[in-house]
Amino acid sequence: MTTAAGPTLCVVVPCYNEAPNVAPMIAALDAALAGIAWEVVFVDDDSPDGTADAVRRIAHADPRVRCLRRIGRRGLSSAVIEGALSTSADFIAVIDGDLQHDETRLPLMLAAVQQGADIAVGSRHVSGGDAAGLASLWRERLSASGIRLARILARAPINDPMSGFFLIRRAKFEALAHRLNGQGFKILLDLLLASPQPLHIVEVPYRFRPRAAGESKLDILVLVQFAGLLIDNTLGGGLPLRFLAFALVGAFGMVVNLIVTLLARRAGIDFGTAQAIGTIIAMVANFEMNNRLTYRTIRLRGARYWRGLVLFMLVCGLGAIANVGIARALYHANTAGIAASAAGSAIGVVWNYAVSATLVWRAR
Incomplete structure (x- = not known):
């Protein structure tokens, strides 16, 4: 002593x-x-x-x-x-x-x-x-x-x-x-x-x-994380900050999908093909943003990055199928169209987040 x-x-x-x-x-x-x-x-x-x-x-x-x-x-x-x-x-x-x-x-x-x-x-x-x-x-x-x-x-x-x-x-x-x-x-x-x-x-x-x-470590992602902190505080910590970030990135992906689809349509591509192109580009954009922002601390690199991208697109594809299926079922059960669509989207986001966290960005 x-x-x-x-x-x-x-x-x-x-x-x-x-x-x-x-x-x-x-x-x-x-x-x-x-x-x-x-x-x-x-x-x-x-x-x-x-x-x-x-x-x-x-x-x-x-x-x-x-x-x-x-x-x-x-x-x-x-x-x-x-x-x-x-x-x-x-x-x-x-x-x-x-x-x-x-x-x-x-x-x-x-x-x-x-x-x-x-x-x-x-x-x-x-x-x-x-x-x-x-x-x-x-x-x-x-x-x-x-x-x-x-x-x-x-x-x-x-x-x-x-x-x-x-x-x-x-x-x-x-x-x-x-x-x-x-x-x-x-x-x-x-x-x-x-x-x-x-x-x-x-x-x-x-x-x-x-x-x-x-x-310098000050970049736009820092400001986005800062916005997530404010949202988390406003909600009283009721939702995980990563889920909020994942949902915000998903909303960004919807915008990307819409813009790409509109540009493809203006280039003379039929709607189905344009929608498929927009969806794929949006998935890639969402994966990159989630990898750099939502899961910044366990970011995938090298071969793990490409494996994660493939898994993410498969996960989101299944999420999209679930989204559409649930929305249709609710709609046919006399649920208002907007409410049915919102419910399907919510289920899709939760599915994508839960499975991505388990399979794509699994903590090592």
């Missing part, structure tokens, strides 16, 4: 392919947190670039540094949850591994929570803050769209609900942990939505830096 005191602050760094940033991040934290007992936990989603090895090389000589390597699991929010629950420190900070957040603001954020705030948020959108590090107009608009949506549903006034840079008391995090959705990329918003009472938030301005190395 030892009598050495544990860390006051644990900095959780969710990362994927951030090997070049590991040593600079640790050096920056060492300088910024002078006089504070701290540790850092890099939660690495089995990066192929050797991020975990880069952390462990430093951890051999520095006991404040730890690596939590996850195999078969992906996602920023779930990485933060696992990292936060792995520490005994009284306070938990979350910071991205790409060096775009300003670690020198951590002492101010720690002081704010020690003085009574529930959570301190590094904010780009208060006086003194700056989001210039987003670099492109596309990323600025994507982030701004998410912020507008989040402000509507957040249960506390906040200017930057999409921030990935915040500090919270461990006891508060653990109290909310069982209520977290844990999917997607916006763990701060997840915390705000999970809290039964509005949280006392202090926003600390910081300048969002340009990325030093690696590639």
Whole structure:
């Protein structure tokens, strides 16, 4: 047994392919947190670039540094949850591994929570803050769209609900942990939505830096996952988030089917052939979107991708047969045409989701 005191602050760094940033991040934290007992936990989603090895090389000589390597699991929010629950420190900070957040603001954020705030948020959108590090107009608009949506549903006034840079008391995090959705990329918003009472938030301005190395993970799929989180919260968690994503992708496939069929008809192709072409293209589009979005964490690659595509098309073909059969049966039983069609579609979606999850994207 030892009598050495544990860390006051644990900095959780969710990362994927951030090997070049590991040593600079640790050096920056060492300088910024002078006089504070701290540790850092890099939660690495089995990066192929050797991020975990880069952390462990430093951890051999520095006991404040730890690596939590996850195999078969992906996602920023779930990485933060696992990292936060792995520490005994009284306070938990979350910071991205790409060096775009300003670690020198951590002492101010720690002081704010020690003085009574529930959570301190590094904010780009208060006086003194700056989001210039987003670099492109596309990323600025994507982030701004998410912020507008989040402000509507957040249960506390906040200017930057999409921030990935915040500090919270461990006891508060653990109290909310069982209520977290844990999917997607916006763990701060997840915390705000999970809290039964509005949280006392202090926003600390910081300048969002340009990325030093690696590639940005902000893309349209992140925004779609974010929309799924909002829908899930609105429905009170009554439906699995993956099912919602699967259904939204299916709706997109219906649009693709309609557009392709209309274009084929304009090209002089008969309706039956045009419909078949549209259906096949829609199935392929749905498979690709589900593989990249709905089942992003267990995405199929290589030979498994092509096997999955064939299985998916077979599953959806059977689902289409069930859809039409049930709709016809209900219609002949004097059910209104729209209601019969809706019931058939609902059965088809549930069938496609259940069988796809079992056969196509079966967790390894």
